[in-house]
Amino acid sequence: xxxxxxxxxxxxxxLILVYMYRVFRGPTVYDRILGLNGIxxxxxxxxxxxxxxxxxxxxxxxxxxxxxxxNIIGGLAVGKYLEQKxxxxx
Amino acid sequence: xxxxxxxxxxxxxxVTALGAVFVRDLLSGxxxxxxxxxxxxxxxxxxxxxxxAFTEAVVGAGLSTLFFLVALFxxxxxxxxxxxxxxxxxxxxxxxxxxxxxxxxxxxLPVVGDPESLPSKHVSSHYLRKSLEETDTPNVVTAxxxxxxxxxxxxxxxVIFTAGIGCWMLLRRRDDSAT
Numbered sequence: 001x002x003x004x005x006x007x008x009x010x011x012x013x014x015l016i017l018v019y020m021y022r023v024f025r026g027p028t029v030y031d032r033i034l035g036l037n038g039i040x041x042x043x044x045x046x047x048x049x050x051x052x053x054x055x056x057x058x059x060x061x062x063x064x065x066x067x068x069x070x071n072i073i074g075g076l077a078v079g080k081y082l083e084q085k086x087x088x089x090x
Numbered sequence: 091x092x093x094x095x096x097x098x099x100x101x102x103x104x105v106t107a108l109g110a111v112f113v114r115d116l117l118s119g120x121x122x123x124x125x126x127x128x129x130x131x132x133x134x135x136x137x138x139x140x141x142x143a144f145t146e147a148v149v150g151a152g153l154s155t156l157f158f159l160v161a162l163f164x165x166x167x168x169x170x171x172x173x174x175x176x177x178x179x180x181x182x183x184x185x186x187x188x189x190x191x192x193x194x195x196x197x198x199l200p201v202v203g204d205p206e207s208l209p210s211k212h213v214s215s216h217y218l219r220k221s222l223e224e225t226d227t228p229n230v231v232t233a234x235x236x237x238x239x240x241x242x243x244x245x246x247x248x249v250i251f252t253a254g255i256g257c258w259m260l261l262r263r264r265d266d267s268a269t
Contacts, residue, residue: 009095016102023125024109029117036121043128050095050135063135063144067128070152074124081159 008049016042033078040071096136103129120158127151137202141231160261
């Protein structure tokens with residue numbers, strides 16, 4: 001039986017695959033970082049959908065917020081790395 | 091729990107793992123590995139092990155990505171391939187044997203959530219029934235980790251703390267970087 005959750009998961013998986021094409025193909029590093037950020041936001045949405053599937057939404061929302069914070073920290077770290085690399089090469 | 095989303099997450103994690111192996115630029119490899127960790131954490135959450143999922147997200151997607159980035163910053167981020175065919179065949183063969191052994195061992199694992207399986211019969215029922223009155227902790231996982239296995243957790247924490255001090259000693263920025 002096809003439920004609404006199947007539809008959600010399939011849609012988000014297709015979206016993630018589109019982002020993943022950008023991560024693998026992307027000509028510059030910045031394309032890859034943006035693709036990874038998009039994948040992380042889709043992972044957060046998937047986590048909240050899982051939470052509503054389990055009917056423990058308040059717990060999964062906390063974890064989704066933790067993921068979002070991790071995502072921000074990861075993006076900042078990559079940005080700092082690239083900045084330091086550029087100033088070193090100049 | 092439907093198997094459908096499990097299969098989708100497994101597909102995504104396999105795709106990202108293959109991409110992390112085969113991508114040539116090492117920085118992209120690190121980023122793809124972070125995405126792989128996210129999907130693995132989602133799989134753990136789907137199996138109901140939310141604390142494991144959070145550890146996987148923090149360590150796999152956060153901390154190890156940072157360590158790889160620092161290592162890449164200190165070296166180059168292009169992969170140099172100069173392996174001979176013989177070495178590649180040995181690597182492929184040993185990895186194949188390892189994968190066969192792991193799959194062979196996983197045949198005997200009990201079904202997820204099976205009440206008749208050996209781990210569910212031993213001490214788990216005692217933990218589930220008695221942990222609230224014995225330890226006054228509402229979360230069973232916390233009670234097991236911090237109370238029943240307290241010495242074990244203390245040892246793990248000591249090991250992780252020592253490893254953290256070692257990484258800090260290796261990676262800290264020195265003031266005499268002008269040389």
